[in-house]
Amino acid sequence: MSATRRDFIRFIVAGSVAAGCPLDRALIGLPPENPIGVDGEHNEICHEVRDGHRFDRPLVSAHHDVVIVGGGVSGLTAAYLVKDRDFLILEKETHWGGNAYLEEYQGMAFATGSAFTDRSETPVMNLAKELGLEMLPIDNPDPSIIRGEFVPDTWGTGLDHLPYPAEVRASFKKFRDTVLKIPVQPTLPLPEDWPLDSRSRYRELDNEPFSKYFHGYAPEVMAWWDGFGPSNWGARTEETSALLGITAVQGMAPGTPDGRITWPGGLGAITQRLTQVLKPRYGDRMIAGATIVAVEQQKNEARVTYMCLSELKTVAAKVVIMATPKFITWRLVDGLPPEQREAMKRIRYIPYPVVNLIFDQPVFNKGYDTWCPGNSFTDFIVADWTIRNNPGYEHKKDILTCYTPLEAKDRGQLLTEEGARDIAGRVLKDFQKLVPGSNVDPLEVHIYRRGHPLYMSTPGNFTQVLPLVRRPMERIFFANTDSEGPESTTSQGIVAAERAVREAGPLIGEKG
Numbered sequence: 379m380s381a382t383r384r385d386f387i388r389f390i391v392a393g394s395v396a397a398g399c400p401l402d403r404a405l406i407g408l409p410p411e412n413p414i415g416v417d418g419e420h421n422e423i424c425h426e427v428r429d430g431h432r433f434d435r436p437l438v439s440a441h442h443d444v445v446i447v448g449g450g451v452s453g454l455t456a457a458y459l460v461k462d463r464d465f466l467i468l469e470k471e472t473h474w475g476g477n478a479y480l481e482e483y484q485g486m487a488f489a490t491g492s493a494f495t496d497r498s499e500t501p502v503m504n505l506a507k508e509l510g511l512e513m514l515p516i517d518n519p520d521p522s523i524i525r526g527e528f529v530p531d532t533w534g535t536g537l538d539h540l541p542y543p544a545e546v547r548a549s550f551k552k553f554r555d556t557v558l559k560i561p562v563q564p565t566l567p568l569p570e571d572w573p574l575d576s577r578s579r580y581r582e583l584d585n586e587p588f589s590k591y592f593h594g595y596a597p598e599v600m601a602w603w604d605g606f607g608p609s610n611w612g613a614r615t616e617e618t619s620a621l622l623g624i625t626a627v628q629g630m631a632p633g634t635p636d637g638r639i640t641w642p643g644g645l646g647a648i649t650q651r652l653t654q655v656l657k658p659r660y661g662d663r664m665i666a667g668a669t670i671v672a673v674e675q676q677k678n679e680a681r682v683t684y685m686c687l688s689e690l691k692t693v694a695a696k697v698v699i700m701a702t703p704k705f706i707t708w709r710l711v712d713g714l715p716p717e718q719r720e721a722m723k724r725i726r727y728i729p730y731p732v733v734n735l736i737f738d739q740p741v742f743n744k745g746y747d748t749w750c751p752g753n754s755f756t757d758f759i760v761a762d763w764t765i766r767n768n769p770g771y772e773h774k775k776d777i778l779t780c781y782t783p784l785e786a787k788d789r790g791q792l793l794t795e796e797g798a799r800d801i802a803g804r805v806l807k808d809f810q811k812l813v814p815g816s817n818v819d820p821l822e823v824h825i826y827r828r829g830h831p832l833y834m835s836t837p838g839n840f841t842q843v844l845p846l847v848r849r850p851m852e853r854i855f856f857a858n859t860d861s862e863g864p865e866s867t868t869s870q871g872i873v874a875a876e877r878a879v880r881e882a883g884p885l886i887g888e889k890g
C-alpha cells in the first residue's frame with residue numbers, strides 16, 4: 379500500500395494509545411485526512427493468564443467484606459447492591475461497563491455493544507427505574523433490507539412484502555405459523571422454584587438444535603435466522619438451542635406489541651448511570667485498569683491477586699463475587715471442583731466486533747434495528763432512535779452501529795490492526811451498497827473489537843451447563859450473564875448479580 383493511501387487509525391487500548399493502524403482508504407472510499415478509530419480491549423495480562431503463566435502472589439495488603447471481580451453490568455450491579463458494605467470492585471479496562479458500554483461523539487451517545495431490553499425484563503426495568511432512567515420505547519418491529527428493498531415489520535406484515543418469489547414468501551409464513559404452534563410455556567426466564575419435572579419440555583427443546591425446525595422450508599428462511607442468531611445469541615441455527623430459537627420466533631408473532639426499550643447509547647446508559655451513582659461516593663473502592671490474575675480460597679477468607687500499574691497486589695475478603703466471563707473465570711479461580719471447571723470450559727464464545735459509522739448528514743432513519751441478510755454485518759441500529767423526534771432535539775450526526783458477529787475460526791482477524799481494518803472496510807462497503815441513498819462517505823468509522831464477548835446459546839447450554847457453572851464455592855460466588863441463560867443479556871447479568879449477592883449474604887452478615 380502506498381503512503382498516500384495510508385493514514386493512522388486511532389487505536390485505543392484501555393488507557394494507552396498503543397498503536398497507529400494504517401487504513402486502506404481507497405478500499406472504503408474515504409478521503410485521507412479523516413480520522414478512523416479502532417478501539418479494543420485491554421488483554422495483555424489476560425493472555426498471560428490464558429497461557430498458564432503463574433504470577434507471584436504478594437502478601438495480603440488489604441481486607442474487605444466483598445471483592446467483586448469484573449466491572450460489566452453484572453459486577454457494577456453487585457457493587458450497587460453491597461454498597462453499604464466494605465466492598466472493592468476491580469476491572470481490567472480503564473472504563474466500566476464491559477459489553478454494555480457506550481461511547482460519545484460530539485455529545486451524541488452510541489452503543490459499542492448491548493443495544494436494548496424489553497419491558498418484560500423485570501430485573502433491568504427495576505434497576506433502571508431505581509437509577510432514575512426514563513424508559514424510552516423503540517416501538518418499531520424489526521425491518522429487513524433484502525435485495526436492496528426495505529421491508530418493515532419483517533415477521534408481521536412484512537412477510538407479504540419480502541422481495542422473493544411467491545413460494546419463498548409462502549415458506550416464510552408457513553415456518554412462522556408452524557413454530558407459533560409449538561407449546562413453550564411459561565415465558566422465560568424460568569422461575570427459580572420451578573420443579574425440575576415441569577422443566578422437561580424446556581430440557582427437551584433446549585437440547586435440540588433450532589435447525590431441526592427448518593426442514594422443508596426455503597433456504598432463505600434459515601438464512602434470515604442465521605443472521606439473527608449470531609447477532610443475538612452467538613450461534614447460527616444448527617448451533618442454537620431450539621428452545622431459544624422457537625421462543626424468539628414466538629416473540630415476533632403478528633400483533634405482538636414491540637415491548638423493547640432503550641436509551642441513546644443502548645444499555646451502556648445503565649452502566650454509565652451505575653458508575654455515575656457509585657463513583658462520587660465510593661470511588662476509592664473502584665479500581666479500573668486492574669487485571670485479576672488469581673483467586674484462591676483460604677479457610678476464613680478468599681484472596682484476589684491483581685495487576686495494576688505493573689504492580690501485583692493481593693487483597694483478602696470474606697467473599698469474592700466473580701463477575702468475569704467463565705472462559706477467564708476458570709483460569710483465575712484455584713481449586714474449582716472438576717465438574718464445575720469442565721462446565722465453564724464447555725461454554726463457547728464468539729468474537730464480535732461492532733462497527734460505528736458516523737455521518738454528518740442524514741443517511742438512514744427508517745427503522746431502529748434493521749436486518750440485512752447476506753452482508754458482512756447482520757443488522758444495524760440507529761443511535762438516537764428513541765429521542766430523535768423529541769421537540770427541540772438537535773440531530774447533529776447520523777450514527778449507526780453495525781453488528782458484525784464472527785465465527786470462532788475468524789477470531790485471529792481481530793488480533794491485528796490490519797484484520798480489524800479489513801472488517802471495518804467490508805462493513806462500510808456493504809453498507810454503501812445496501813439501499814439507494816446509503817452510498818455516502820462517513821466522517822469516521824470506529825471498530826470496537828472484542829474477542830469473546832458473547833457466549834453461544836448452544837443446545838443444552840441453558841439446562842445442562844449453566845446450572846453447574848453458577849454453583850457457589852464456599853466463599854466464591856459466580857455472577858456474570860453467562861451464569862444464567864438462556865442467552866446473554868444485560869438483564870441476566872443483573873439477575874446473576876442479585877443471586878450472587880443473595881448467596882453471599884450470610885457470610886457478610888446479611889440475611890440471605
Ligand SMILES: Cc1cc2nc3c(=O)[nH]c(=O)nc-3n(C[C@H](O)[C@H](O)[C@H](O)COP(=O)(O)OP(=O)(O)OC[C@H]3O[C@@H](n4cnc5c(N)ncnc54)[C@H](O)[C@@H]3O)c2cc1C
Pocket residue numbers: 424447448449450451452453468469470471474475476477478490491492493494495645668669670671701702703706730731732781828831832857858859860866867868869871
Ligand atoms: C455486540 C453485542 C451486542 C449485545 N446486544 C445486547 C442487547 O441488545 N441487549 C442485551 O440485553 N444484551 C446484549 N448483549 C449482551 C450484553 O451486552 C451482555 O450480556 C452483558 O453486557 C454482560 O454483562 P456482564 O457484566 O455479565 O459481563 P461483561 O460485560 O463481559 O463484563 C465482564 C467484565 O469483566 C472484565 N474482566 C474480564 N477479565 C478480567 C480480569 N482478569 N480482571 C478484571 N476484570 C476482568 C471485563 O473487562 C468486563 O468489563 C450484547 C452483547 C454484545 C457483545
